[in-house]
Amino acid sequence: MLEYRDKIVQEVAACACDRCGRRLTPGDDDWHEKLSVEYRGGYFSVFGDGATVSIDLCQQCVRDALGPWLRICPGV
Numbered sequence: 417m418l419e420y421r422d423k424i425v426q427e428v429a430a431c432a433c434d435r436c437g438r439r440l441t442p443g444d445d446d447w448h449e450k451l452s453v454e455y456r457g458g459y460f461s462v463f464g465d466g467a468t469v470s471i472d473l474c475q476q477c478v479r480d481a482l483g484p485w486l487r488i489c490p491g492v
């Protein structure tokens with residue numbers, strides 16, 4: 417029989433766009449449209465060996481900064 421104990425966890429409460437500074441919260445209509453990327457580069461990363469790269473963008477900044485290169489397929 418498994419026994420359980422209470423555990424305190426953290427959840428994201430807000431996100432500030434790194435490009436425009438707009439602050440999003442889970443109650444905002446476009447909360448789920450933001451883009452958050454974080455990864456660790458390898459030995460030949462242009463950012464430095466083993467560097468961690470991260471960014472959070474609102475959907476307007478994703479479109480404005482990456483628009484020409486995004487592959488967008490219409491939803492069903």
Ligand SMILES: [Zn+2]
Binds near residue numbers: 436
């Ligand atoms: Zn933005």
